[in-house]
Amino acid sequence: MAPLRELPLPFWLLTSFACLLLVCQCRVGSLSVERSTYIVHMDKSVMPKPFTSHHHWYSSTVNSLRSVGQAALDGSRLNPRLLYSYDNTLHGFSAVLSVDELEALKKSRGFVSAYSDKVVTLHTTHTTDFLSLNPTSGLWPVSGYGEDAIVGVVDTGVWPESKSFATRAWVKFHQGGKACVRWENSSIPPCVTRS
Structure with a gap:
């Protein structure tokens, strides 16, 4: 084999192009459609009769969004996913959806609202x-x-800048001491002993 310096220019161009193509393929393959978790509120009174439960209705609704989902750049398809059904305080579900799937869901019968789930x-x-x-x-x-x-x-009576929230009072309280708070117009004793 010839020394590296003696290889023709087309060989170097072809090798460089092949390396660039390989790097681009790896980069594109790692990209996918951005998805987020949403909490979706539904109107339970409009559940179609064929469904035996709200969970089945929500599951069917999320599954119907599969045709809307975009294919990832590498050709694979990412499907929406139902995470949890709510049926006590809130009627609805949480699901992992793309923006396009969320827009399609907003047109569904019974849709009330959707909120992006946030870590708190x-x-x-x-x-x-x-x-x-x-x-x-x-x-x-x-x-x-x-x-x-x-x-x-919801506590609307807390003022974070109050001296009662100072670090010194909190540390003393945690060590078994007293935390003293003087509230205006209050019948509550000013000092509370930690039990």
């Missing part, structure tokens, strides 16, 4: 204590420890 973090470290939920008796175990329940707590 807790803003309190002791929610069950704050709500006075006892793990051995009462509402907490009777409800199955929150199974199929969405808990929303």
Whole structure:
């Protein structure tokens, strides 16, 4: 074989082109249609009669979106996926959908609204204590420890800049001390001892 310096220019051009083509193929193959998780609210009163349950209706609705789904750039097809059916507080479901599938879903019978699912973090470290939920008796175990329940707590009386939320008071409270809060026009004692 000839030394590398003596190989003809067309050989180098062909080799460079082949490498570029290989890199592009790998890059394109890794691209796919962007999908997100959505929580979809449906009007349960318009469920068609042939369905035996809302879950079957939602499952059929999501499956009908398969024809709308775009093929990924590598030729494979990504299908919408039903994750969960809600039938207590909210009637609807959560599903992984593309933007096109969501737009098609909005035209479906019974569609009310859809919200992009967002990851949120807790803003309190002791929610069950704050709500006075006892793990051995009462509402907490009777409800199955929150199974199929969405808990929303709205407290409009909290002002984060208040001195009662200062780090020093919180650390002292966690170490077994007292956390003192003086609220205007309140009959609640100003100091609470941690039990």
